[in-house]
Amino acid sequence: MSIDEAIADRTHVEPAVEELESDGDLAADYIEGLLDIADLGGDIDIDVANGRAYVAVNGGGSDLDRLATPDVVQALQDLTRLAVQAKTGRFSRLIIDVGGSRNARAAELKGMVDAAIAQIAAGLDRVELEPMSSYERKLVHDDVAERGYFSESRGEGKDRRLVISRG
Missing domain, CATH: 3.30.300.20 (K homology (KH) domain)
Incomplete structure (x- = not known):
């Protein structure tokens, strides 16, 4: 496989x-x-x-x-x-x-989620993040869900990214 x-x-x-x-x-x-x-x-x-x-x-x-x-x-x-x-x-x-690059990247991803949620709180319907690996997307999905928001993956291959919106 x-x-x-x-x-x-x-x-x-x-x-x-x-x-x-x-x-x-x-x-x-x-x-x-x-x-x-x-x-x-x-x-x-x-x-x-x-x-x-x-x-x-x-x-x-x-x-x-x-x-x-x-x-x-x-x-x-x-x-x-x-x-x-x-x-x-x-x-x-x-x-x-x-x-320790994974921990540093996880902190960076949390910052991206913070910024996206702030933009949604300010009135945007959704925020699209930069492309990221499947592991990074999973970290972000988990973080977004913990905060009561919704996320979905869009795109294919190296262009696959998350879109965050209200739950």
């Missing part, structure tokens, strides 16, 4: 904790190999939560900071997912973080 097929197939069964731990280990090995090739340092932490394996690369100094941009982290995540899928034969929903 390709990544696109797995994303489209929302009926798939959540993987067992053992599978997620295995995915995390395979991902950590793959990332460690990439860091070695690039002669970059970093500590790799693996966690399993919410039906996903989370692999974080921390430390490594300013050299690692160059990898901590949203586009690079997303590309690293896509490559790592493909590497894990090649080893296991199944789609992996693992999440990669470099230098």
